[in-house]
Amino acid sequence: MDLYPESILNLIKSLSTLPGIGRRTAERLALHILHAPLHEAQTLANDILELKQKVTLCRTCFSLSDQPECRICSNPRRDASIICVVEKPTDIVAIEKSGAFSGLYHVLGGALSPMDGIGPDELRIRELFSRACSKTTTEVIIATGTNVEGEATAAYISDQLRKKGVNVTRIASGVPMGGDFQYVDQVTMQRAMEGRRGF
Amino acid sequence: MDLYPESILNLIKSLSTLPGIGRRTAERLALHILHAPLHEAQTLANDILELKQKVTLCRTCFSLSDQPECRICSNPRRDASIICVVEKPTDIVAIEKSGAFSGLYHVLGGALSPMDGIGPDELRIRELFSRACSKTTTEVIIATGTNVEGEATAAYISDQLRKKGVNVTRIASGVPMGGDFQYVDQVTMQRAMEGRRGF
Ligand SMILES: [Zn+2]
Ligand SMILES: [Zn+2]
Structure with a gap:
């Protein structure tokens, strides 16, 4: 499957690992991100990283x-x-x-x-x-x-x-x-x- | 709506801007990313940024x-x-x-x-x-x-x-x-x- 450049294929593959996101939806999302304004894509990527860095458990209730x-x-x-x-x-x-x-x-x-x-x-x-x-x-x-x-x-x-x-x-x-x-x-x-x- | 910490709300909001991804699906995806291994989330964020940086148009056919x-x-x-x-x-x-x-x-x-x-x-x-x-x-x-x-x-x-x-x-x-x-x-x-x- 070399229908897309490698960097598009990589994103399709990553998106496909998400629950409920099939190959076809991943393709559609990747193409949307490709054509979206740069700052939108950067915000999305940044929000993913911030989520992993910042979210922890409350010291009192553990939520x-x-x-x-x-x-x-x-x-x-x-x-x-x-x-x-x-x-x-x-x-x-x-x-x-x-x-x-x-x-x-x-x-x-x-x-x-x-x-x-x-x-x-x-x-x-x-x-x-x-x-x-x-x-x-x-x-x-x-x-x-x-x-x-x-x-x-x-x-x-x-x-x-x-x-x-x-x-x-x-x-x-x-x-x-x-x-x-x-x-x-x-x-x-x-x-x-x-x-x-x-x- | 302060059911989630801000960094989760931010990601839900960003994911909701994607086509076909409603609030509920965005919530489910954000929680999946929260619990996924760090390297999976990093790969996804990185693939989004690489897509925007690397994909250009072919100098011959413009694909x-x-x-x-x-x-x-x-x-x-x-x-x-x-x-x-x-x-x-x-x-x-x-x-x-x-x-x-x-x-x-x-x-x-x-x-x-x-x-x-x-x-x-x-x-x-x-x-x-x-x-x-x-x-x-x-x-x-x-x-x-x-x-x-x-x-x-x-x-x-x-x-x-x-x-x-x-x-x-x-x-x-x-x-x-x-x-x-x-x-x-x-x-x-x-x-x-x-x-x-x-x-
Ligand atoms: Zn608490
Ligand atoms: Zn070409």
Whole structure:
């Protein structure tokens, strides 16, 4: 295939590695970039590099941030007495879009999965316990996934926290079983948040 | 919208400017890049910049090239006695995919369009005439578009070249009227190429 110069073929190849971008779409995107103003292409390339350089994890909640502390943790208008526990940073996006929660988050970095060698020490559970046991915390809402690992993680954390005298709740099973939170619609997420119950 | 750190929002915004990439797809791509290995992201950014820096026009046929002369013009196995005239570099891709042509190309850089102020001097027509009148050229195939401007361009060039005693042909109207050559299937393009006729 030598229909294009090498530098166009290289970009087509790189774009094809992105999810949902087939060869034909990659070709179309590469030709668009070729004809776009130079500053647009430079901005795109620069944004890719900046993303990789700057995005890190918030030192408090471990969500994505390009500052030491994320926008939510450093926002004085958020209710610091409630902590919502999620598996991954993108789960926060679905909950924030619902507008049903104004507290802080805690990102575990996954779910318990003994089969895959993921125990409590592989997740940020110790950090959660330390935040949950501070005097300012009045409630910990567990919003881990509704699949086997997510449920096991919720059960483990709630057991441990109740032993420490912490008020723990679980979001209602309005969220579809086994689904990825990223694709949950806002109303369902609102219902799930409102219908949360004690363990 | 402060669901993501600024550097993620920037990349989502840049990706959204690409054709066919909506907000949701841009979000998905940005998160993929965020979690992809650093070298993959660097390769993608680098390929975008190299494309803009390196791709230029072939000094002979004016198609896309990252060398002074393109792969087709510098390929000794191509038949240098036949020149196929197209409007844009991407038209060449459709013709090459058909496998029905083994000569050289000439990219006009557009079509005649008096309404838009595009006359013969705005296209690479003088350069075509100089190539067409060389002793090695036995045929000039005109493969400009089948819309009004493409037909007018074909008529103008064929008139001028016949006056100079050059053998000029037009690809058959197997190509759909008004369509972009990029989306022509290979069989249709083969038929069109085989069915070319004199003016
Ligand atoms: Zn944070
Ligand atoms: Zn060339």
